[in-house]
Amino acid sequence: MNVNATFFAELLAFSIFIFITYRYLWPSFSSILDARQEEISKGLEAASQSQRKLEEAEDQSKKMIEDAKSEASTLINQAGTRGDQIVEEAKTQASEEQQKIKTAAEADIEQNVSKAKENLKQEVSALVIAGAAKILEKEVDEKSNKEIIDELIKEL
């Protein structure tokens, strides 16, 4: 342990290195780290902002989906009622048509029946006359008997 002039040399060297650090290294590191800090804080802020925007957009999209859903359900309801209505209308129309056809057919049948009755009356009267003539085997005044026969027919 001998103290000598090396001390001054070390003193000089230390002073030079402190000066270099003071003048160059320390401020450079400080500015680099400050810039990084600012950058990071900016980035974080931007991230939170975009997060907020994303949340807003999600809310909006949810709302839109709900709107669309409710619209669709109203449309479906409307379509359902309309369909029911159409079916109902068709039913009434069909039954009306059926009624019409039925009455027409009934009228036709009645007409045919009355026609057939008329024909039958005619034929029966002729047959009765012919039968009576044969039974009596004599000339019968057709004119005088006719009234009796008509009355008979009417009774049929």
Added chain:
Amino acid sequence: MAEKDVIDPSNVSDLTPTSDYISHHLTNLTYGWCDKTESWGFAYHQQSLFPESSCKVSEMGFWAFHIDTIFMSSILGVIFFGFFGLVIRAAKKGVPGKLQNFAEFVFEFISNAVSSNFHGSSKIIGPLAFTSCIWILAWNLMDLLPVELTNFAGAAGSGFDYFKVLPTADVNAPLALALVVMFFVTYYTIANHGILGFLKEFINPIELVGYFSKHVALALRLYGNLFAGEMIFILIGIMFGQFLMSFGQTLWFFPGLIMNLAWALFHILIIALQAYIFMMLTIAYINLACAKH
């Protein structure tokens, strides 16, 4: 210093006492003023290289320079501070690289130590803490290099017989650091409390002793720890060197290796811790100087 400078190679095992080995390892490569020749020159060890009239290291007075300490400390400073300078020069915006990350980690570590322990306002305290911590760490790391190897290589490289690779084990270097710290402590005491406030501290003269011993202790703590660490490496070297010579078994190489390794692993702690302690005490002393009483 041992008196015998010429060693007869025929009976080297008898004539190389351990004290010679130790003092050889603890002697700096010295350039200084020699009273005998009344001129500047290197202190001799090998008689073949220097005339008898030149001085030994112990015969040189105050005006001597430890070339190895100055060279090693300066080159280490250039390497370590150069590293930080290069990192700054190569620093890019955006995502930093691995080296930049490391340099920034070191900077932030020291910056945090300063900001959490220093409550005044000072522009020099950060750079002072940074410089002392990094530089001392750089010095101390030299202690992990094998003592024999560095001594041999340094001696061979310089052409002289002595070369101490560890600047911290030379008391001049820590003392210079402590003096700079003392200068700033004094400066901040006067700046914050005035010249009267500074002088008032020494109303009790014993305070004067405390004032100087505080800073001398700062230097000697660092010096003592690293000197002792170096000493233990040397002692381990002696122990197994002696075994090697007396038994001639190269097997003794392995216990030496293991013990060196064990001490080196433990010593890493001291190396980092002493640099940290020096930095923290520097911050604490300057903080005290700035504190309101």
